[in-house]
């Protein structure tokens with residue numbers, strides 16, 4: 237992906253290297269996805285602590301691009317990102333999605349090997365034995381490489397917990413879980429814990445960087461576990477969407493009292509023969525149980541040779557209270 241174009245401020249003056257901000261610290265999956273998406277020597281990479289920090293850095297113009305997780309194939313939407321795209325307080329009026337990246341996510345349980353129990357069998361749970369409360373327990377895809385009996389607390393990003401439920405249910409049932417801002421932050425905190433009783437769900441790279449032990453590998457519920465990341469920018473690059481496969485994201489609100497209001501909006505896409513690729517919603521936080529909807533579909537507003545995208549977007553105004561185009565980009569699924 238090319239850096240967003242800048243206004244030239246002089247013939248000979250060298251422009252600063254554009255910054256790509258990402259959910260850090262370094263070695264997060266978001267970092268790894270960002271490194272795989274751009275030519276490394278054209279950008280400076282800057283880790284941010286939270287997803288809102290990435291949005292802020294792009295909206296303020298400090299970062300030319302920002303990379304955030306959007307959804308996972310096993311555990312669904314990343315609500316933190318949807319919340320910011322909902323932009324209820326108009327803090328991110330200029331942010332658009334200009335790209336996406338898919339990254340195969342294989343989690344490790346990382347921590348400290350327990351010195352006292354090196355001879356213990358690492359398999360120490362009867363979780364696969366049917367019980368009254370769990371008559372058909374799921375079988376984890378892997379078992380620990382080392383004992384995990386000493387683990388008293390487990391840290392990770394909430395998305396990662398949701399991707400490893402079978403392993404956690406079998407080997408770390410009842411262990412306290414602590415949500416942190418990213419998997420790599422969790423690995424960092426495990427490193428800082430001198431008791432050696434904390435463990436994290438994080439990447440192999442995070443274990444290597446923080447010099448902590450891998451207690452189990454491949455602990456995700458599904459082998460095809462994949463996370464999709466969005467690339468954000470400020471404003472629009474009208475020359476974007478070069479591929480023949482593109483996607484667009486919009487958000488909208490409807491009058492919930494009108495029967496069929498949502499169906500009427502979706503019909504605009506059906507009439508224009510546009511395939512929908514995802515639908516999400518978040519509460520409006522204005523009226524309880526009313527929603528901001530997000531619809532993603534195939535096609536680009538910026539490169540629309542058949543005019544179908546602009547036709548659908550033109551038609552939906554009749555059925556929504558408010559809508560916002562959140563970006564169009566090249567579809568990377570399957571590449």
Ligand SMILES: O=C(O)C(=O)C[C@]1(C(=O)O)C=C[C@@H](O)C=C1
Nearest residue numbers: 264265266305393395418419463
């Ligand atoms: O990038 C990271 O390491 C994160 O912690 C975020 C995140 C996510 O929110 O989906 C990224 C990839 C994995 O799906 C798990 C966690």
